[in-house]
Amino acid sequence: MTAILDLDPFALDVLADPHPHDARLRDAGPVVYLPAHGIYAIARHAEVHAALRNWQGFQSGAGVGLANFRKEAPRRPLSVVVEADPPYHDAPRRVLSALLGPRAQRRLREGWTVQARELVDRVVSGGDGSVVEFDAVGALAEAFPLRVFPDALGIPDEGRENLLPFSDFLLNAFGPRNELVAAGAPRARALSDWVGEHSVREALADDGFGAQIWAAADRGEITHGQAPHVVRSLFAAGVNTTVHALAAALHALAAHPGQWRRLRADPGLVRVAFDEAVRWASPVQTFFRTTTGDVRVGDAVVPDGSKVMLFLGAANRDPRRWSDPDMFDVHRNPSGHVGFGFGIHQCVGQHIARLEAECLLGALLERVESMELAGPARRRLNNTLMAWDSVPVRAVLT
Numbered sequence: 001m002t003a004i005l006d007l008d009p010f011a012l013d014v015l016a017d018p019h020p021h022d023a024r025l026r027d028a029g030p031v032v033y034l035p036a037h038g039i040y041a042i043a044r045h046a047e048v049h050a051a052l053r054n055w056q057g058f059q060s061g062a063g064v065g066l067a068n069f070r071k072e073a074p075r076r077p078l079s080v081v082v083e084a085d086p087p088y089h090d091a092p093r094r095v096l097s098a099l100l101g102p103r104a105q106r107r108l109r110e111g112w113t114v115q116a117r118e119l120v121d122r123v124v125s126g127g128d129g130s131v132v133e134f135d136a137v138g139a140l141a142e143a144f145p146l147r148v149f150p151d152a153l154g155i156p157d158e159g160r161e162n163l164l165p166f167s168d169f170l171l172n173a174f175g176p177r178n179e180l181v182a183a184g185a186p187r188a189r190a191l192s193d194w195v196g197e198h199s200v201r202e203a204l205a206d207d208g209f210g211a212q213i214w215a216a217a218d219r220g221e222i223t224h225g226q227a228p229h230v231v232r233s234l235f236a237a238g239v240n241t242t243v244h245a246l247a248a249a250l251h252a253l254a255a256h257p258g259q260w261r262r263l264r265a266d267p268g269l270v271r272v273a274f275d276e277a278v279r280w281a282s283p284v285q286t287f288f289r290t291t292t293g294d295v296r297v298g299d300a301v302v303p304d305g306s307k308v309m310l311f312l313g314a315a316n317r318d319p320r321r322w323s324d325p326d327m328f329d330v331h332r333n334p335s336g337h338v339g340f341g342f343g344i345h346q347c348v349g350q351h352i353a354r355l356e357a358e359c360l361l362g363a364l365l366e367r368v369e370s371m372e373l374a375g376p377a378r379r380r381l382n383n384t385l386m387a388w389d390s391v392p393v394r395a396v397l398t
């Protein structure tokens with residue numbers, strides 16, 4: 001028997017505070033039918049993990065948003081990476097894995113460490129010498145990735161202000177056509193055109209990720225037709241996600257000053273602390289799959305061709321998997337969280353995101369003795385992301 005819940009996961013009050021609704025979903029059963037959108041929902045960790053692993057039963061190729069492209073023609077271009085099933089997924093994925101792996105990290109680490117220190121220096125020099133207040137979203141969580149990632153991708157300074165609204169719209173478009181989508185719609189075409197113009201070989205610096213994707217096409221690893229779409233996937237997935245993961249980490253640390261003290265005592269914990277923030281806040285809250293046949297989940301059967309919403313954020317706080325799941329704890333072992341997904345589509349940029357976090361939080365640890373929230377943090381609603389508009393912070397400097 002499949003449980004049925006009267007819940008709209010895209011209602012603005014639910015997006016603003018998903019946690020109580022996540023608990024209702026988890027408690028209702030291993031899979032739950034949501035008549036509000038005619039979809040199934042999976043929110044427990046074990047079942048989300050199993051569905052992410054089972055790409056044969058839960059495909060991505062019919063769209064990882066609410067729309068079912070087995071039943072309707074796509075109104076937007078499908079991603080050749082995140083919305084492709086094997087065998088089409090294999091080659092672009094291989095190219096990105098090679099590009100964004102350990103070699104890139106070694107190449108980028110030194111420069112990013114210097115840039116993070118310079119940014120933090122600029123931000124903290126605004127205070128009275130011992131205490132400084134700043135908005136952690138604008139000053140750090142946006143500023144750092146918007147500097148280093150487009151540089152690494154190989155795009156010019158001009159037009160970078162398009163990156164966040166482009167990806168914001170794309171991630172909103174995974175949901176229904178609600179007011180969040182409507183608000184971004186007037187600019188959507190122009191933003192998409194801008195990304196298209198900057199995904200071609202001529203627009204990209206010759207030493208960045210973009211040029212390397214085109215070089216992979218020259219070597220025959222992907223087709224020249226696929227290359228601009230693979231570049232586009234980095235525009236779509238590479239900046240906004242990291243911005244809101246960094247914002248989540250800074251918010252979590254400012255809201256829990258004791259955890260900052262623990263990090264100061266053992267700065268080697270920075271990487272784990274970032275992963276714990278990704279578990280605790282889950283910047284990417286949800287993604288969809290589509291069943292390719294009747295699929296059993298627990299004691300229920302999800303019929304062929306159903307859209308299934310996977311609640312990564314709910315799984316990351318499932319008490320069946322985590323002790324004290326609502327507690328942000330830098331001494332926890334967060335491995336096994338699904339904040340980066342799992343299985344063949346698990347985030348191919350996760351090491352880049354972790355490197356950005358390590359550089360930025362590491363630089364902040366060198367300069368900031370303690371920090372706390374300096375006022376109420378403000379959420380930015382998005383159909384897919386748990387995002388922040390503003391996180392005011394007061395920092396006592398070393």
Ligand code: HEM
Pocket residue numbers: 060064081082083093096100233234237238239241242245278283284287312338339340341342344345346347348349350352353
């Ligand atoms: C896939 C989250 C940073 C590029 C994913 C998925 C998640 C995710 C949950 C899985 C989607 C699915 O299963 O359908 C995040 C978070 C990030 C982050 C939370 C920041 C903390 C990045 C960065 C890049 C990137 C920095 C690029 C450098 C991608 C790509 C995919 C992906 C291309 C598709 C992979 C595939 O389908 O094989 N990400 N991501 N992400 N991510 Fe990330």
